[in-house]
Amino acid sequence: MSSLPETDEDAQWMLRVKRGGSDAPEALARLVERWKQPVVHFLFRSLPDAEEAEDLALIVFTQLWKSAARYQISARFSTFLFTIARNLCLNELRRRARHPAVSLDESHGDDETHPFRQIEDARQVSADELMQRGELVSKINEALAALPEKQRTAIVLCRDTDLSYEEIAEILGTSVPATKSLIHRGREVLRIRLKPYLKTGEWNSPPSD
Amino acid sequence: MKPRPKPGVEPAAWRESVWKGRRGPGNPTSAAPSAASVDAGQNFGTLTSEQQVELEAELALDGLLGMLPIAVAPTNLAARVLDEVAREDRTTRTHGPSWLARLASRWTIRAGLRPLGIGLALVLAVVGVISQRSLEKRLLMAREVAEVATIPGVDALRNFDAISALSADARLHPSDVELMAAMGPVNH
Numbered sequence: 504m505s506s507l508p509e510t511d512e513d514a515q516w517m518l519r520v521k522r523g524g525s526d527a528p529e530a531l532a533r534l535v536e537r538w539k540q541p542v543v544h545f546l547f548r549s550l551p552d553a554e555e556a557e558d559l560a561l562i563v564f565t566q567l568w569k570s571a572a573r574y575q576i577s578a579r580f581s582t583f584l585f586t587i588a589r590n591l592c593l594n595e596l597r598r599r600a601r602h603p604a605v606s607l608d609e610s611h612g613d614d615e616t617h618p619f620r621q622i623e624d625a626r627q628v629s630a631d632e633l634m635q636r637g638e639l640v641s642k643i644n645e646a647l648a649a650l651p652e653k654q655r656t657a658i659v660l661c662r663d664t665d666l667s668y669e670e671i672a673e674i675l676g677t678s679v680p681a682t683k684s685l686i687h688r689g690r691e692v693l694r695i696r697l698k699p700y701l702k703t704g705e706w707n708s709p710p711s712d
Numbered sequence: 713m714k715p716r717p718k719p720g721v722e723p724a725a726w727r728e729s730v731w732k733g734r735r736g737p738g739n740p741t742s743a744a745p746s747a748a749s750v751d752a753g754q755n756f757g758t759l760t761s762e763q764q765v766e767l768e769a770e771l772a773l774d775g776l777l778g779m780l781p782i783a784v785a786p787t788n789l790a791a792r793v794l795d796e797v798a799r800e801d802r803t804t805r806t807h808g809p810s811w812l813a814r815l816a817s818r819w820t821i822r823a824g825l826r827p828l829g830i831g832l833a834l835v836l837a838v839v840g841v842i843s844q845r846s847l848e849k850r851l852l853m854a855r856e857v858a859e860v861a862t863i864p865g866v867d868a869l870r871n872f873d874a875i876s877a878l879s880a881d882a883r884l885h886p887s888d889v890e891l892m893a894a895m896g897p898v899n900h
Contacts, residue, residue, distance in 0.1 A: 528794050528797065528798075531790075531793065531794065531797065532790040532791075532793070532794055535789055535790040535793050536790050539785040539786075539789045539790070540784075540785045542785075543783050543784075543785040543786075543789075544782065544783050544785075546783075547781075547783030548780070548783075551781075553781075553783045556783050557783075557785070557786055557789070560785065560789060561789065561792055561793060561796060564789070564793040565793060565796045565797060565800070568793075568797050569800075636779070639776075639779065640779055640780060640781065643776050643777065643779065643780055644780065647777075647780075658731075658777075661731050661732060661733075662731060662732060662733035662774075662777060663733065668728075683728070686731055687727075690731070690770065690773055693773055693776075693777075694769055694772075694773050697773070697776060
């Protein structure tokens with residue numbers, strides 16, 4: 504599955520970072536190595552731009568270092584880390600909403616120097632199918648991006664990480680039943696939005712979040 | 713692959729199991745199975761026709777979400793993070809914290825709290841003594857003014873009896889009479 508299962512080891516490494524001794528950088532490097540994939544993936548699902556997700560992941564781990572003093576051993580490391588990631592992601596989305604700009608990187612999919620990361624295996628797929636699939640993926644992304652932030656975050660954390668419902672609820676600052684409700688409603692909205700496109704190719708741009 | 717619930721699981725469990733998905737960034741190469749390839753009834757126990765329809769819809773959505781791209785984390789991220797942390801450390805050391813930050817630092821607050829408290833108490837004591845004296849002075853003046861207010865007013869002078877009473881009180885001292893007698897020739 505996606506993110507690595509959290510162990511006591513993570514908390515131990517984080518405590519070393521918190522103590523700030525000579526082995527703190529090494530401890531931080533270990534944590535980055537263990538958690539970079541789920542964090543980058545989570546940020547990519549929320550933004551979604553691979554390069555910006557990488558840049559933001561760098562900021563997330565730097566912030567982890569700065570916030571180490573606030574880490575309590577009683578808190579799970581994954582919850583601590585993803586709370587930082589979510590907050591920074593929210594800031595970025597708010598900044599974008601305030602200063603909307605057209606990204607020059609959006610055409611990466613067609614650019615030979617920036618291969619389309621979205622396509623997994625194009626070996627036995629015709630160009631037509633490839634195009635259709637690319638379009639479908641962009642519609643799914645659009646529908647996901649249009650969801651309210653809490654619903655999207657709950658769906659992504661639930662589906663793409665090994666976090667429990669309790670941990671997701673803690674990150675979102677809600678209860679477990681509320682988290683399940685967020686996932687249920689979010690998935691229902693996705694189904695409703697994507698259904699006409701899948702049946703007839705009809706697409707109504709969803710209202711942005 | 714995501715573990716599937718055994719046949720006969722609770723109805724709510726199948727939904728949550730589907731929500732958890734089958735593929736993640738840790739396993740980006742495995743393709744999500746299409747909804748059609750999944751025999752819902754077989755994998756999730758006995759479901760009602762309504763539940764089966766919902767399950768198929770959830771699986772179809774899961775298949776679609778499985779098509780979304782995977783962001784692969786850069787291999788040098790840890791090195792970049794350490795560089796960034798070291799750079800920030802250097803910046804902090806070079807410029808040092810601002811005077812405001814130093815002022816607000818815990819050490820400064822702790823060290824400055826006692827003299828600040830003593831100073832504040834002294835100022836309050838001095839202000840208290842000064843206000844007390846000022847109050848006493850004002851009370852004294854008020855008392856004196858109240859005594860002056862007992863003299864008969866102008867209206868009382870219009871009363872003849874009152875004027876007579878005042879004249880009767882105005883007796884000359886013997887030494888004054890002597891003085892006036894001595895000055896008599898000079899005045900004339």
